[in-house]
Amino acid sequence: MNTDQLRDQARNSLTRIGATVPDGTDLYARSPITGENLFGLRAVTADEATRAIGDATQAFRSWRTTPAPARGELVRVLGELLRVHKSDLADLITIEVGKIRSEALGEVQEMIDICEFAVGLSRQLYGRTIASERPGHRLAETWHPLGVVGVISAFNFPAAVWSWNTALALVCGDAVVWKPSELTPLVSLATSHLLDRAIAQTGAPAHLHRLLLGDHTTGSVVVESPQVSLVSATGSTRMGRAVGPRVAARFGRVLLELGGNNAAVVAPSADLELALRGIVFAAAGTAGQRCTTLRRLIVHNDIADQLAEKLAAVYSRLPIGDPFDEKTLVGPLITDAAATSMLAALDRAQADGGKVIAGGRRVERTGGAYVEPAIVRMPRQTAVVREETFAPILYLLTYDTLDEAVALHNDVPQGLSSSIFTSDLREAERFLGPDGSDCGIANVNIGTSGAEIGGAFGGEKETGGGRESGSDAWRAYMRRATNTINYSSTLSLAQNVSFF
Ligand code: NAD
Numbered sequence: 001m002n003t004d005q006l007r008d009q010a011r012n013s014l015t016r017i018g019a020t021v022p023d024g025t026d027l028y029a030r031s032p033i034t035g036e037n038l039f040g041l042r043a044v045t046a047d048e049a050t051r052a053i054g055d056a057t058q059a060f061r062s063w064r065t066t067p068a069p070a071r072g073e074l075v076r077v078l079g080e081l082l083r084v085h086k087s088d089l090a091d092l093i094t095i096e097v098g099k100i101r102s103e104a105l106g107e108v109q110e111m112i113d114i115c116e117f118a119v120g121l122s123r124q125l126y127g128r129t130i131a132s133e134r135p136g137h138r139l140a141e142t143w144h145p146l147g148v149v150g151v152i153s154a155f156n157f158p159a160a161v162w163s164w165n166t167a168l169a170l171v172c173g174d175a176v177v178w179k180p181s182e183l184t185p186l187v188s189l190a191t192s193h194l195l196d197r198a199i200a201q202t203g204a205p206a207h208l209h210r211l212l213l214g215d216h217t218t219g220s221v222v223v224e225s226p227q228v229s230l231v232s233a234t235g236s237t238r239m240g241r242a243v244g245p246r247v248a249a250r251f252g253r254v255l256l257e258l259g260g261n262n263a264a265v266v267a268p269s270a271d272l273e274l275a276l277r278g279i280v281f282a283a284a285g286t287a288g289q290r291c292t293t294l295r296r297l298i299v300h301n302d303i304a305d306q307l308a309e310k311l312a313a314v315y316s317r318l319p320i321g322d323p324f325d326e327k328t329l330v331g332p333l334i335t336d337a338a339a340t341s342m343l344a345a346l347d348r349a350q351a352d353g354g355k356v357i358a359g360g361r362r363v364e365r366t367g368g369a370y371v372e373p374a375i376v377r378m379p380r381q382t383a384v385v386r387e388e389t390f391a392p393i394l395y396l397l398t399y400d401t402l403d404e405a406v407a408l409h410n411d412v413p414q415g416l417s418s419s420i421f422t423s424d425l426r427e428a429e430r431f432l433g434p435d436g437s438d439c440g441i442a443n444v445n446i447g448t449s450g451a452e453i454g455g456a457f458g459g460e461k462e463t464g465g466g467r468e469s470g471s472d473a474w475r476a477y478m479r480r481a482t483n484t485i486n487y488s489s490t491l492s493l494a495q496n497v498s499f500f
Pocket of ligand 1: 236
């Protein structure tokens with residue numbers, strides 16, 4: 001598709017959703033498919049962002065006392081609107097991020113799933129009753145809404161990351177302000193408008209959610225505002241390093257979801273055909289632009305040549321091109337700079353003795369940064385392998401013993417996702433155990449990417465330590481109060497203290 005067609009398609013999707021684009025020249029919606037601009041947009045000023053946070057704080061004051069199941073109704077309606085506009089939103093994701101259709105639809109499905117999860121959760125925000133050491137006393141904990149949640153999101157999941165945070169925050173009784181990636185303003189305008197419609201339909205407070213279009217300076221307003229109780233920031237480790245300490249300095253809460261450098265171990269007993277499919281989707285899918293993308297493959301020496309050959313054969317046939325073409329499996333990189341950094345990483349890897357066994361070249365097309373996903377056999381885990389390059393490069397390393405594989409696996413600064421392909425129960429359990437993978441996500445016989453929403457999502461070390469989405473991740477969006485209730489007629493002090 002050319003830029004005019006993309007612009008028309010984006011306009012049509014936005015119109016069906018009912019969203020309007022605020023005209024301006026502060027930032028530009030663009031498409032990585034052609035590398036050209038679609039619309040100029042107006043960003044919010046710092047004063048407007050501050051006022052929006054104030055409005056959200058007001059909305060929170062009434063929302064926090066709305067019963068949680070009634071708050072769930074808002075999220076239920078949002079989920080319905082997402083179902084109705086699934087195709088329009090997926091189109092906008094493909095236009096702005098370059099995801100192939102199936103993955104763009106998958107991202108919207110993930111949003112629908114988290115809404116359903118959050119609706120159920122709205123009746124399950126439970127605390128514990130704890131045995132009190134004093135007679136005639138009850139000890140319990142209660143969970144209360146926290147305040148305004150500031151969501152800062154990355155370009156590569158322009159809508160799903162917002163929904164993980166927002167669906168949970170809303171049922172937990174919080175208001176939300178959202179600073180999306182400056183690379184994906186259209187997706188955020190559309191998504192935010194659907195929530196505005198759900199708010200109007202259910203009679204929830206009008207300013208419960210505010211969209212703050214802008215770059216990192218707008219993000220800074222969210223980070224610095226004492227009215228923002230929790231900053232949930234998804235993006236690069238560099239961003240997290242800048243954001244985390246500033247929120248901590250004002251004693252705000254921070255939830256960081258940062259870069260990964262994910263690996264899979266392939267053991268001699270692995271089902272190689274299954275492993276092959278898992279590896280290719282995790283490494284080349286989304287053009288290597290997932291935080292959970294497989295970037296390192298640690299293969300047993302006995303099967304390394306065989307697997308490398310199979311992988312290289314599949315890579316040589318990967319269809320690369322326009323993500324709207326249904327045969328395409330690898331769309332464009334987000335920017336030209338991403339392609340440049342991929343080629344620079346490949347140069348460094350080769351200087352370290354790495355051998356490119358598949359792909360690694362720029363695909364010549366007019367407009368857009370298209371690359372062949374690459375596989376590089378490395379003699380060692382050198383500095384470039386230990387960094388996250390946000391592009392489809394898979395470094396292949398080899399091992400002889402599982403101890404060696406686990407040591408290589410964990411010897412990177414990041415700790416997001418991991419997997420082992422094996423048919424040996426002992427190896428699998430060792431990998432999942434306390435001296436196995438040090439990541440927040442550890443899988444067996446499945447790749448590193450494509451998590452379900454039901455589990456908690458996030459990672460350790462430089463990935464930031466945050467957890468979002470399923471399981472008990474909701475607790476990050478609430479504050480806990482411990483209650484001691486004395487229903488006796490005597491005042492007894494804990495630890496047998498006597499006084500007065
Ligand atoms: P990025 O760090 O460039 O930007 C992310 C967001 O942070 C944007 O909205 C940006 O405007 C904002 N930002 C940047 N600096 C800021 C600052 N100093 N103050 C306030 N806001 C600031 O990331 P990106 O290129 O959009 O996304 C790719 C990165 O995100 C990769 O490293 C990827 O691994 C990571 N990511 C992580 C997860 C996860 O869940 N762990 C999910 C998606 C992406």
